[in-house]
Amino acid sequence: MIGLLGVVAVLGGLQDPEPRLRARLDSVTARTVEAIVDSARIRGLPTEPLIQKALEGRAKGAPGPRIVAAVGILLDGLRRAQSALGPGARGDDLLAGSLWFRAGGSPEQLGRLRLAAPDRSLAVAIAVSAELLTRGWPPEEATELLERLFRARVSDSAFLALRTGVNDAVRGGASLVPAVRAEVARLVPGKGQVP
Secondary structure, three states: OOOHHHHHHHHOOOOOOOHHHHHHOOHHHHHHHHHHHHHHHHOOOOOHHHHHHHHHHHHOOOOHHHHHHHHHHHHHHHHHHHHHHOOOOOHHHHHHHHHHHHOOOOHHHHHHHHHHOOOOOOHHHHHHHHHHHHOOOOHHHHHHHHHHHHHOOOOHHHHHHHHHHHHHHHHOOOOHHHHHHHHHHHHOOOOOOOO
């Protein structure tokens, strides 16, 4: 999370204050969040998710310090994702990477996924997988099976179908991990089971 001194250090260098923040947040919170957004911009990170996180906090009635903390945590996740995926990573991949970390995945695992699919967006696959991680899919198994799916060139729509299939199976009484394995096996026959 960005430290208070880091925020103060960039306050004076803000180039383009964000009017949505100034209109919705108190002045101290708005300036602090603007500093975080500016820090992200300087690092080549997407800024809109940070702004949306602050506005979401405001809409939920969160106090200023809590909004700043949530935006700082998201910035940290985006930075970690950029480190794992490389400086040229797309903004949606970085945002999905931050979800991966919040769900319990590691930077090393995220880097492995980038190596398995160097020329495609990872956003949909990682977002779907992060959702499943939060529900109990072990991160190491998820990484191994995602590597297989990427190598098999499974499409984004197939990842969305995987999520739907898992949700249907769980609603029908199946346990999560066996349901995920069955859906992966359906997408990549003979490759879905963990060795």
